[in-house]
Amino acid sequence: MQCPKCHAPMHTYNRNGVQIEQCSGCRGIFLDYGELESLTRLEAQWSQPAPPPPPAAPQAYPAAPAPAWGAPHGGHHGHYGHHRQKGFGRMLFSS
Amino acid sequence: MRTLAPVTTDDALLPALEARVRARAHAGPSACPCGTATLADRPDTTVVRHAGTVAKAHAVDTGPAELALRVTAAARLTGVLLPPLAEAPFVLHGRLVTYWPYGEPVDPEDPDAAPWEAAAALLARLHRTPPPSPVPAMRGPVKAARAVGRLLDTAPHHPATAPVLAAWSALPAWARGEAPMPGPARLCHGDLHLGQLVRHPAPAGPWLLIDVDDLGTGVPAWDLARPAAWYACGLLPPDEWQRFLTAYRASEGPAVPSDGDPWPVLDVPARALTAQTAARAIARAAATDRPLDEVDLSLVDACARMASAAPQGPHC
Numbered sequence: 001m002q003c004p005k006c007h008a009p010m011h012t013y014n015r016n017g018v019q020i021e022q023c024s025g026c027r028g029i030f031l032d033y034g035e036l037e038s039l040t041r042l043e044a045q046w047s048q049p050a051p052p053p054p055p056a057a058p059q060a061y062p063a064a065p066a067p068a069w070g071a072p073h074g075g076h077h078g079h080y081g082h083h084r085q086k087g088f089g090r091m092l093f094s095s
Numbered sequence: 096m097r098t099l100a101p102v103t104t105d106d107a108l109l110p111a112l113e114a115r116v117r118a119r120a121h122a123g124p125s126a127c128p129c130g131t132a133t134l135a136d137r138p139d140t141t142v143v144r145h146a147g148t149v150a151k152a153h154a155v156d157t158g159p160a161e162l163a164l165r166v167t168a169a170a171r172l173t174g175v176l177l178p179p180l181a182e183a184p185f186v187l188h189g190r191l192v193t194y195w196p197y198g199e200p201v202d203p204e205d206p207d208a209a210p211w212e213a214a215a216a217l218l219a220r221l222h223r224t225p226p227p228s229p230v231p232a233m234r235g236p237v238k239a240a241r242a243v244g245r246l247l248d249t250a251p252h253h254p255a256t257a258p259v260l261a262a263w264s265a266l267p268a269w270a271r272g273e274a275p276m277p278g279p280a281r282l283c284h285g286d287l288h289l290g291q292l293v294r295h296p297a298p299a300g301p302w303l304l305i306d307v308d309d310l311g312t313g314v315p316a317w318d319l320a321r322p323a324a325w326y327a328c329g330l331l332p333p334d335e336w337q338r339f340l341t342a343y344r345a346s347e348g349p350a351v352p353s354d355g356d357p358w359p360v361l362d363v364p365a366r367a368l369t370a371q372t373a374a375r376a377i378a379r380a381a382a383t384d385r386p387l388d389e390v391d392l393s394l395v396d397a398c399a400r401m402a403s404a405a406p407q408g409p410h411c
Binding site: 064065066067068069070071072086087088089090091092093 | 200201203206209288289290321322325326327328329330331333336337340356357358361362365366388389390393396397400401403404
C-alpha cells in the first residue's frame, strides 16, 4: 500500500491489537474504519486503573509524623485524590 | 433495628425565627425585597439569615447561663471570634436565640481555597488568650461522648459499631467526658472544622471563628484534633495537614510543642474525634438504612487499627 500523501510505501504495525498503517516516508498514519475508536478505548482502559503517581514530597518537608493507627502508608496515600472533594465537604461539618 | 429519633423541631420555630431576623435586620416594619435564607435547619440547630443579620436557635438542651457566658466572651475576643450583634440570648418557642452578623463561609466546592493557615492562626491566638470573662469548660469531650452514646442506643448491632466502641473505651476518662480535662487549661473553640470560619465583613473581610456553643477552657489540642484525625485517616492530604500545623506553630500556638512530633499530644483527642465522627456516620447510615460510604469506612478502619496501639501522650 502506498501513502496517499507522499506515495512512499506504508508498513503495517500492530498497536495493542489494533492494525495501523504508517508511511515509511512522512510517518503519517492510516486508520481503518473503527480503529480510531479502538485506540481511544484502549487508551481509556490504560489510564483508568493507573492513578498518577503521588507527587514526590518536597525535600524541605520530611514525611509528616503520623500516629500508629494512621491509614496505611503513614497517611500519605489515603483516599484523597478522587475522594478529596467528598472528604472536603465533610470537613465543613462537625459530623 | 431502632431508628434515630431526632429532636422534633417545633414547626412554628422557623417562621418565628424568620420574622425576628427580618425585623432585626431592618429595625422597622417596612416591606423589603431581601428574602430570608435558611442557613441550617437541623434537629438541634436552626440558623436563618436576612440581609446582613443571622439568627441562630440553639439546641434544646443549651443552658442559658452557659450560653450567655460564651456569647459575652465572644464579644470580647475581637479579631478571633465573630462578635454577636447582641450579648443577651433570648427565648423563642422554647429555644435560646442569638443574633450575629452575616459572614461569608468557606466555599465547599473549592478545597484549594480552604483557609488552613487562617484557621491555625485564629486557633493559636485563641489558645494564647486568657479568658476575657468567665467561661464554662470546653464541651468537645462531652459532645463526643454523646455521639458514642447515641450510637449505642441506635445501632448497637451494626457491624461497624464494635471497633468504634473498642477505640472509645480505650481512651482516658477525660477524653470521654467523664473526668475534668487535664491542665493547663486554655481557651478553646471546642468544635473546630472548616464550617466554623467566615469572612467578616462578607465577602472579603478577615477570617473569624464562629459558633460559641462549645467554647470554653480545656485541652487546646482538641481544636487541632479534627484536622489531625482527617489526616491520620488518610482523608486530608499530608501537605494540607502540614500547612495547618506549620501555621499554628508559626503563630506560637501552645497546644503542641514548637517542633518535633506533635502526635504524643494529638493522639488522644484525634482518636476521640475519629471515634465521634465514625459514631455519627454509623448512626446516620443505620437510621437511613444505607451502607457506609468510603469516608465512613476510613474512619471505622482507623478505629479498628487503634486496638493495636494503646493511646499515648502526657494525658493518658
